[in-house]
Amino acid sequence: MDAKGAPTEGREFRLLWWTRRRGVALDVGLALLSALECAMQGIGFAHRTGLPTWLVVVPGALAGLALVVRRRWPLAVILISIAVLPANMGAALALVGLYTLATTDAPRRVIAALACMEGAGTVIVTYLLLDSDPAVRENVVPMWFRPLVALLFGVAMVLPPVLLGMYIRARRRLVETLRDRALGLERELGLLADRAEERAEWARGEERRRIAREMHDVVAHRVSLMVVHAAAVQAVAPKDPEKAAKNAALIGDMGRQALTELRTMLGVLRADSGGGERDSEAALASSRLAEIAGGRGQDGADRAAAEAASANGDGPRLTGLGELVAASRAAGMRVELAVEGERRSYHVLVETTAYRVVQEALTNVHKHAAGAAAWVRLAHREGEVAVQVRNEAPDGAAPAPAGARLPSGGNGLVGMRERVAALGGGFVSGPTSEGGFRVSAVIPDRAEGR
Structure with missing residues (x-):
């Protein structure tokens, strides 16, 4: 036994x-x-x-x-x-x-x-x-009696064992075939289970990266401006209390905007999880797999988040680029916004991605080229939208105070590239020949996927 x-x-x-x-x-x-x-x-x-x-x-x-x-x-x-x-x-x-x-x-x-x-x-x-x-x-x-009896004996001696043996052989072959099929199905089920586990692990990783990207986009820009304004308050408070008070008010406004965006994002994440914090990770993995099975593609989770935010009217849109540029000007940056082509609306995911690219690029200018002039260009083209953020070399600008130096995690460009690539667009970033830096993105119009 x-x-x-x-x-x-x-x-x-x-x-x-x-x-x-x-x-x-x-x-x-x-x-x-x-x-x-x-x-x-x-x-x-x-x-x-x-x-x-x-x-x-x-x-x-x-x-x-x-x-x-x-x-x-x-x-x-x-x-x-x-x-x-x-x-x-x-x-x-x-x-x-x-x-x-x-x-x-x-x-x-x-x-x-x-x-x-x-x-x-x-x-x-x-x-x-x-x-x-x-x-x-x-x-x-009769004469035929003995041949008939002999023939019957011969048939009885041969036919039954041969027929029974052939039946047993066919039955054994059928059983072996069914056993082989069962083993094959068991192996296939094992492979499918392993693949499902790999996809679930990949989905969990995708969800973690999406959440990290959203947190970075929401927090980094506002907090960077708050740090710049805080340093300005510290610098001008003894000399110009009125300007210091104005900068402090701007810090409060930016903090409230950051909190509003955080609340919006957290609300979307709760909606995506499908109820219950106990099973949040499993729910995120299941929803991700469902999106893959349904053909939504690699950007399914981002699309769901953006559509939910748009339904609430809180998602970032291209019409908000003016306010974004104005906030950077209020922080002391020399930045110009140029819009080309006929203004029109795009799929919510396209507008959100373009807005986040400009937002992150301006944040990088605050971090790495304080005092340098920047130019933001938005181009409405046939079937696509293009954005570009370019800044001059920071060498001629005044150095940032010690308190205004911003830490960098090195994830901003990676996050922008992932966002644009998920929509099938192109993303290019790198230094310019004049010593500045440029970030460009071309995003296909997803209006037909609404």
């Missing part, structure tokens, strides 16, 4: 060509019965022919014992049964041998040839026995 209580005898036992003990017992038992049958029929043959009994019985018994090798050499068993057939012996050899051969993968023509030989021999021997039997001769029977 194994650990589960199942018998292990059949799997562990092996003797020659047998794999189970009951197979050994069955074959040995059949061989003994066949030897006894051949011995008893050999006695009658010896009396009819006048041969010594032992000369017939011993070889007949040995021939009957050949049945013990039926699983290994079924063809030899049938040939032995045909060899002893003239002595009217080997009925068990023929029956069991034909059945065993029919259950193997032997060609059908071989099985048919041996069956015909066995059947023809049985018909001939049976006819001769009937013809030499005094009891049959004393009774007046």
Whole structure:
């Protein structure tokens, strides 16, 4: 017995060509019965022919014992049964041998040839026995009686074991086919389970990156401006209290705007989670997989967040670029906004992405090029919208006070590139030949996907 209580005898036992003990017992038992049958029929043959009994019985018994090798050499068993057939012996050899051969993968023509030989021999021997039997001769029977009886004996000796053996062979093949299919399905299910786990892990990572990107976009720009204004308040407070008070008021306004955007984003995240903080991670992974299965693409989570924000009327839009630029001007940056082309509305995700690119680019100017002039360009084109933020070299600008130096996590450009790439757009960033820096993004119009 194994650990589960199942018998292990059949799997562990092996003797020659047998794999189970009951197979050994069955074959040995059949061989003994066949030897006894051949011995008893050999006695009658010896009396009819006048041969010594032992000369017939011993070889007949040995021939009957050949049945013990039926699983290994079924063809030899049938040939032995045909060899002893003239002595009217080997009925068990023929029956069991034909059945065993029919259950193997032997060609059908071989099985048919041996069956015909066995059947023809049985018909001939049976006819001769009937013809030499005094009891049959004393009774007046039609001429066709003895051939018919011999033919019936031949068919009964051959047809049942062959048909039964072929049925068992077909059944075994069906069982093996079903077992192979079951094993194949089990392997496929295992692969699907592994792939689903990988997708779930990837979905969780995507959700974490999306949340980090949203937090960065919402917090970084406002907080950067607040830090700049705080440093300005610190610098001008002793000299110009009125200007310091104005800057402090701007800090308060920016803080309130940052809180409003944080509340909006957190509300969207709660709506995406589908209820229940206990299962938030599982819900996010499930929703991500559903979006993939539904063909929403890699930007499905961002689209859901942006559409939810747009439904509430709180999402950033391109019409808010003027206010964004004005906030940077209030922080002391020299920045100009230029709009080209006919103004029109885009898919909410396109407008949100373009707005975030400009917002993050201006934040980077505050961080890394304080005091440098910047230019923001928005171009409405056929089938796409393009934004560009360029700043001059910071060398000629006044250095930022120590308190206004902003930390950088290095994720701003990565987040912008991910946002634009998710919509199938192009993103380029890098230093200019004049020593400044440029950020450009071209985003396809997704109006048809609304």
